[in-house]
Amino acid sequence: MIKVAIFVEGLTETRFIKKLIGQRYGHLPYQIGEIRFRTWDEYAPLQALKDSPSLTCGFLIIEVPSYDKLFSYVIDSAAGMVHKQGFNLLLGLRDLHPSKRNDKPIIVGMNNRILAGKPERDKIALILAVMETEAWFLCDAHLFQRIDHNLTPSYIQSQLSLDLINDDPEITYDAPSQTLDSILRLISRRYRKHGTEVDTVVNNIDYNYLCSCSNKIDSFFQFLTALDRSGLQSRI
Numbered sequence: 001m002i003k004v005a006i007f008v009e010g011l012t013e014t015r016f017i018k019k020l021i022g023q024r025y026g027h028l029p030y031q032i033g034e035i036r037f038r039t040w041d042e043y044a045p046l047q048a049l050k051d052s053p054s055l056t057c058g059f060l061i062i063e064v065p066s067y068d069k070l071f072s073y074v075i076d077s078a079a080g081m082v083h084k085q086g087f088n089l090l091l092g093l094r095d096l097h098p099s100k101r102n103d104k105p106i107i108v109g110m111n112n113r114i115l116a117g118k119p120e121r122d123k124i125a126l127i128l129a130v131m132e133t134e135a136w137f138l139c140d141a142h143l144f145q146r147i148d149h150n151l152t153p154s155y156i157q158s159q160l161s162l163d164l165i166n167d168d169p170e171i172t173y174d175a176p177s178q179t180l181d182s183i184l185r186l187i188s189r190r191y192r193k194h195g196t197e198v199d200t201v202v203n204n205i206d207y208n209y210l211c212s213c214s215n216k217i218d219s220f221f222q223f224l225t226a227l228d229r230s231g232l233q234s235r236i
Contacts, residue, residue, distance in 0.1 A: 001053075003049055003051075003085070003087045004087065007074050007091065008093050008094075009063070011193065014061050014063060015195075016198075019203070019207065024211070028057060030058060031049065033049050034061050039065065048085075057232060071111055074090050074126065075124065078118060078120040079120060082123050088231055089123055089124075090120075090123060090124050091125045091227065092126045093223060096131050097131040127226065129219050130170040130171075132175070134176035134191075135176040136219075136220045137202070137205060138180065139213050143201070143205055144156065147184070147200060147204050155186075168215075168217065170218060211224065
């Protein structure tokens, strides 16, 4: 069984990833486990995912206390999770925000230097969502029209000067979650990362379309490529 651990900042990423897994790998027999850590000295239990000959893959989504130490936590967990628990991939996902876009090469370079000395480096992938994971959602220009028929791309552009059809949200929008909130405010709704608000958004994304936007949202495709290369690509 292919085993993948995905370390995330919080609720938004957890719910999005669960939907993405279902859409991309749902034809395979799989299981998803979830763990939410409150402190940094907790570690994934040995039985978090149970191996089963009837399953092709298992995903463990781990929410950690905050973004700033997320990559360090992934790296520190690698030896035990790879060698003792048999994980094929440890995938860390965090927002680049509040850092700036031009900070990304510095952060990536630092992580690469740390990983260079780790024997598990080939089983670790660290992804920075530019600027926030919500940028990926905004790539689906017709997402909001599924939430409310009035929120067409042309209407959003007329009201907020946002060209969802042509913009690459990672490059254009500095605060994607605030952009989401501004769009939903047009119909007297909000996006403040609350559970029901996140569900409304992630449940209306066209995941097949999102996976076809290879000329945009580069960090999303880094994330997707890492998942596929864990051994899942041949099963899609």
